[in-house]
Every structure is written in structure tokens, then in C-alpha cells.
Amino acid sequence: EALRDRGYRTAAFAANFSYLYRSFGVAQGFGHYDDAPGLLFHVRPHVVHFAQQFAPGFCLKPFRSAHEINAAALSWLDRAPAGRPVFLFLNYMEPHEPWLAPAPYDRWSRGLTGAARLAHANLYTHAVRDFTDAERAFIAANYDGQLLQMDAALGELLAALRARGRYETALVVVTADHGECLGEHGQVGHIGRMLYEPLLHVPLIVKFPGAGRPRGRTDRPVQLIDVLPTALAAAGAQVPAGVQGEPLLDVTHASVAEEDINPWLVAQYGGAYDRAMRVLYEGSYKLITTSRGERLLFDLARDPDETEDLAARDPARTEALARRLDSAMSGMLLAAAGKN
Numbered sequence: 001e002a003l004r005d006r007g008y009r010t011a012a013f014a015a016n017f018s019y020l021y022r023s024f025g026v027a028q029g030f031g032h033y034d035d036a037p038g039l040l041f042h043v044r045p046h047v048v049h050f051a052q053q054f055a056p057g058f059c060l061k062p063f064r065s066a067h068e069i070n071a072a073a074l075s076w077l078d079r080a081p082a083g084r085p086v087f088l089f090l091n092y093m094e095p096h097e098p099w100l101a102p103a104p105y106d107r108w109s110r111g112l113t114g115a116a117r118l119a120h121a122n123l124y125t126h127a128v129r130d131f132t133d134a135e136r137a138f139i140a141a142n143y144d145g146q147l148l149q150m151d152a153a154l155g156e157l158l159a160a161l162r163a164r165g166r167y168e169t170a171l172v173v174v175t176a177d178h179g180e181c182l183g184e185h186g187q188v189g190h191i192g193r194m195l196y197e198p199l200l201h202v203p204l205i206v207k208f209p210g211a212g213r214p215r216g217r218t219d220r221p222v223q224l225i226d227v228l229p230t231a232l233a234a235a236g237a238q239v240p241a242g243v244q245g246e247p248l249l250d251v252t253h254a255s256v257a258e259e260d261i262n263p264w265l266v267a268q269y270g271g272a273y274d275r276a277m278r279v280l281y282e283g284s285y286k287l288i289t290t291s292r293g294e295r296l297l298f299d300l301a302r303d304p305d306e307t308e309d310l311a312a313r314d315p316a317r318t319e320a321l322a323r324r325l326d327s328a329m330s331g332m333l334l335a336a337a338g339k340n
Contacts, residue, residue, distance in 0.1 A: 001029035002237050003087045009080055012089040013073045015064040020091055030089075034072055066092045066153030074160050085235070086166075090157070094150040095180070097189070099138070101145025105152070109141035131188070140182050169209050171234040173227055176202040184305070191265060194296070195277045195288055196306050200257055206248060209234060221255030221281045222248055244332050254328035255281040261291070280325035287321040295322060 004010045011032040014020035020035055027033035064072075069090050080086060101109055112134065131139075154174065161167040179199045181187035190199060204222055207213075225245030232239050233247040246253055257279040265273040276291040284301035288294075297311040297318045311318045 002232055002240060003085075003235060004029055004031065006085075006235060006237050008085045008087045008235070010087045011073070011076050012091070013069050013076075014091040015066070015069050015093040016091055017063065032076060034076070063093045063096075066094050066150055067156065070153055070157050070160070073157075077164070077166075087231075092150060092153065094153070095143050095146030099142040099146075101142045101149060105145040105149040106142070107148075108144050109138060112138045112141055131183070136183050139188065143180065143182060168211050170207070171209050171231060172207040173231070174203060174205040175224060175227065177224070178202065191273070193272050193275075194290075195257055195259060195279050197286075197300070197304070200279065204248075206230065218248075220251055222251055223255060223257075226251055253332075254324065256325065256328050256332070258329065278325055278329060280321055280328065282321060282324065285317070285321065287318065287325060289322055289325060297321070 009032075010030045012020075012027070012030045012034065014026075014033075014035040017035045020026050022033055022035050027035070069092060073088055073090055077086065077088070100106075158167060158172070161170060161172075178190045179197075179202050180190050181196070181198045184198050185194065185196050187193060187196070187198075204224070204227075223245065225243075226248050227245070228243060229239050229245045230248045244253075245251075257277075259277045261274060261276050275294075278289050280287045284299050286298045286300055286306075288296040288298075295311045295318055296306075296309045297314060298306045298308070299310060300306070
């Protein structure tokens, strides 16, 4: 909306039309919103799931592929009148279950067993002990194959922007809304029973406008809330009051995460999901607290896989970080309410 008000043509193209359907209000601010082009895509998820019951290797996804999203977005871009800046939001679903990488991206999963059970398994309810080693290898190989597919689609998009003379002046942000557990900590999927790094540590890759910009990797913690201020700063737009993030090159806020209790998950899958969780990152330390009173402390520099909980061994640090977590979350809530 802020970019639209500055004269930008705004468009969004959603692969996940089940959750990004316009009736949920996510189309607000977009001049063009492409979420489900035609009846085929409304029935497609049901057709795919039915087919996979009988042919588990059936690789058609119940959502639009990244290549389909690219084609729709570039078609819109080519029709857009010249002379006005453009904001595009492209929602991709790869990598995502069902864990079946299509050819030619199945180079690592080709010939592996596991499809018959996992093609249409509901992974929310599965613990790692339920899977064989072959099935775990199948999930990981297909996940990697879908990452390869996504990489190819991004390369396709960036090449198309270069061919149209739009790449050098563009701000490009590539990120994700969540990660995926592929067996770590006894979890498979992205509905976490605890907020471990495979769920939280996602890519955040930014190409700023202009040629010759320095490349590198920041050591400062950053978050998805920093994407909006970054985009607005690049466009010379004012950051609205109540926005919680900061431009990525000037981040000073605490790095936190939060997951509330989802009553639907509790009703469907049981008490393992009946906990709210909060996370604070400070230096190399990560603190997780829950509504059940649990506290977990990890030193990610020494223990990136989060196998050694230090909370009982270092209660003073744990308590200090817990206080800072409460303070940071309260400050963010006040800022969002415009009281700070």
C-alpha cells in the first residue's frame, strides 16, 4: 500500500492459493492479484492427492510451480505501461511436501524407495522413529531436488529481468516463511513442537539497486520484519508508524521469534502442540521459552545442531536472557500499537 501510494504498479502471484486466497484479505494494496487462475487450480489439489493414492510417484503438485509463477509474472510485467515503477510479490512453494522432486531435479532421489508411504503422508503427526533410514534418505533427497528446482526458477527470473533491462535498478529479496525439519530433534515437517534452527534459520538474500554494490554476509541477526523497511527505504518511502523492523543495513533491534498456540493443531494432533514459544538470539546464544515454563539455552557457535541444553548449567545467563526476551517482546508490541 505504501508503494502503491507512491505511484508503483503493484502485483502479486501466489502459488499457494489455498492460504493466499484473496478472500483472506492478502490482496489488499495490490492492483493485480493472481491467486487461482481458473477452475482447474481449484480442483487440482484434490485430483493430485487422489492420483497419488494409486500412483505415489505422480509428481504434479497441488499448487502452481515456480515456473508457472514466473510465466504469469513476466507476462504481466511485459504488459505494464512504461514509465511507472513496479512492485512484484512472487509466492513460490518449492521446496514443499509432497516430497517428490520432478525430473530433471530428481537426480538424488531417482531410484530411492519411500514414495509409496511418504507421497501423501501427513508429516505433522509423524515422529522420526516412525520412519526407516531409507524413508529419511528419500525425504532429504527430494527436498534437495526441490531446492535445485527453486534455484533454477530463480535463475530463470533473474535472467528475464536482465533481458528486459530491469535487473540493475531492482531491489530483489529472496526469503522464506519457515524452514523444514527433516529428522532433526525427532521432527519432520514445518509445524514445530519446538522452535529449533531448521524451522527458523531461513535464507534472506538481498540484491540492492545499482551496479557495483559490495557483496557479503552480515553477522548481525536479521528477521523477516526487516524486509518491509528495507523495501521502503530503497524506494525512498516513509516507513509507517507501528512497523516493527528496520532496514537491513541498519538493524539495531533484538532478534526474536514467537509461535502462539494453534487450537486447530492441538485438536488435530494432540498436546505436543499445546505450547506457545518465544525465542531470543543474543550473540551466539539462543534462548527458547514456552508457556509451559520450559527454558532451553543453546550456544549456536559451539553447538549449531542444538544438542546440548545449557539452561540448567548456566541459570544466571538463562534468567538474564529471559528478562531481555520479555522486554524485547513488550517493546515490539508497544511499537506496533503506536505507543512507543
